[in-house]
Amino acid sequence: MANPEHTFIAIKPHGLMGEIIKCYEQKGFLLVAMKFLRAPEEHLRQHYIDLKDQSFFPGLVKYMNSGNVMAMEHYSWQ
Numbered sequence: 001m002a003n004p005e006h007t008f009i010a011i012k013p014h015g016l017m018g019e020i021i022k023c024y025e026q027k028g029f030l031l032v033a034m035k036f037l038r039a040p041e042e043h044l045r046q047h048y049i050d051l052k053d054q055s056f057f058p059g060l061v062k063y064m065n066s067g068n069v070m071a072m073e074h075y076s077w078q
């Protein structure tokens with residue numbers, strides 16, 4: 001099998017984590033690593049750097065930093 005594509009997916013939990021993960025699995029994304037953590041503000045600023053000039057950027061960083069996220073790595077094959 002060809003080398004897999006690696007995809008990062010972060011979910012901000014609202015009680016539907018299982019359903020959301022299942023949707024990705026059904027689309028062929030294989031969950032290979034997951035970690036529940038609070039993303040540091042500076043990390044989020046860098047992650048969303050493309051959006052830094054958008055009006056919602058400060059709110060986005062604040063929201064994503066306001067509690068834990070489920071950070072996941074998935075493999076998929078074309």
Ligand SMILES: Nc1ncnc2c1ncn2[C@@H]1O[C@H](COP(=O)(O)OP(=O)(O)OP(=O)(O)O)[C@@H](O)[C@H]1O
Nearest residue numbers: 008009047048050051054055056057059060063064
């Ligand atoms: N118009 C908007 N108003 C408010 N928040 C937005 C808006 N557009 C994007 N966002 C927030 O910014 C986040 C990142 O947006 P982005 O366009 O980078 O999408 P993405 O799903 O992370 O895609 P990709 O990983 O391909 O960049 C979204 O998950 C959403 O929370």
Ligand SMILES: CC(C)=CCC/C(C)=C/CC/C(C)=C/COP(=O)(O)OP(=O)(O)O
Nearest residue numbers: 010035037038039040043044047064069071
């Ligand atoms: C929305 C968004 C951008 C979220 C980012 C969240 C974030 C900071 C994810 C980092 C995950 C990571 C590399 C963990 C390392 O775990 P490890 O077990 O390999 O190493 P460690 O536990 O020894 O540090």
